[in-house]
Amino acid sequence: xxxxxxxxxxxxxxxxxxxxxxxxxxxxxxxxxxxxxxxxxxxxxxxxxxxxxxxxxxxxxxxxxxxxxxxxxxxxxxxxxxxxxxxxxxxxxxxxxxxxxxxxxxxxxxxxxxxxxxxxxxxxxxxxxxxxxxxxxxxxxxxxxxxxxxxxxxxxxxxxxxxxxxxxxxxxxxxxxxxxxxxxxxxxxxxxxxxxxxxxxxxxxxxxxxxxxxxxxxxxxxxxxx
Ligand SMILES: C[S@@+](CC[C@H](N)C(=O)[O-])C[C@H]1O[C@@H](n2cnc3c(N)ncnc32)[C@H](O)[C@@H]1O
Numbered sequence: 001x002x003x004x005x006x007x008x009x010x011x012x013x014x015x016x017x018x019x020x021x022x023x024x025x026x027x028x029x030x031x032x033x034x035x036x037x038x039x040x041x042x043x044x045x046x047x048x049x050x051x052x053x054x055x056x057x058x059x060x061x062x063x064x065x066x067x068x069x070x071x072x073x074x075x076x077x078x079x080x081x082x083x084x085x086x087x088x089x090x091x092x093x094x095x096x097x098x099x100x101x102x103x104x105x106x107x108x109x110x111x112x113x114x115x116x117x118x119x120x121x122x123x124x125x126x127x128x129x130x131x132x133x134x135x136x137x138x139x140x141x142x143x144x145x146x147x148x149x150x151x152x153x154x155x156x157x158x159x160x161x162x163x164x165x166x167x168x169x170x171x172x173x174x175x176x177x178x179x180x181x182x183x184x185x186x187x188x189x190x191x192x193x194x195x196x197x198x199x200x201x202x203x204x205x206x207x208x209x210x211x212x213x214x215x216x217x218x219x220x221x222x223x224x225x226x
Contacts, residue, residue, distance in 0.1 A: 014104045022108045024070060031165040033069050037216030045214035047073045047157045048080050050222055051189040055155060060086045064153040066144050067160050068093035070105055071120045078116060078135050086134045094143040144169060152183040158190040170197050175204035182225040193219040
């Protein structure tokens with residue numbers, strides 16, 4: 001198991017992916033933040049298409065992201081949010097990305113997107129900050145294992161590093177916690193389609209569905225709390 005110090009000190013590099021967008025790569029884990037087949041495409045498919053867009057008729061939505069990282073999922077959420085929908089977004093991240101790396105990464109965005117990207121990253125940690133009139137962001141500098149909340153969420157973007165690199169986040173006790181944090185009728189979405197992960201999500205109480213994955217991945221997973 002990796003210690004916190006080990007993780008903090010890990011080198012991260014900006015890499016290009018097949019759709020022209022960028023991602024970060026962690027050489028020590030041999031792990032990318034997003035798919036090399038297309039980082040933006042993956043995020044749009046998994047979290048926006050199968051997450052946010054399934055709740056487009058809901059007037060007030062609360063979202064929890066596990067692993068805020070580059071902020072790409074948060075940025076695409078603001079860009080895809082219906083005009084009349086209020087979003088309360090909590091992004092948990094124990095190892096924030098350095099400013100220099102964010103600057104190198106953000107060249108992939110249009111000038112308008114860069115303004116929003118900077119707003120998301122300049123927002124104070126551990127505080128709820130209004131980013132746009134209908135989008136409230138709280139970045140929480142904590143590990144998932146130590147995160148606790150009394151509120152529940154309509155939607156969870158489960159975007160931790162994969163089970164190979166960070167097995168401790170893909171286990172039943174973590175999914176039981178995710179189940180407690182999900183509001184009735186809410187859902188957790190993840191790019192991961194591993195059999196054991198789906199079985200553990202089911203044991204935690206979720207109803208699990210597999211849907212087609214983004215380019216380069218046959219399937220992804222949706223876990224709903226009925
Ligand atoms: C696959 S990356 C996803 C990043 C992010 N969603 C994005 O759009 O860039 C996984 C993220 O989980 C974070 N992470 C690592 N350990 C964690 C933990 N114990 N709890 C929560 N997040 C963690 C990493 O620092 C990294 O930012």
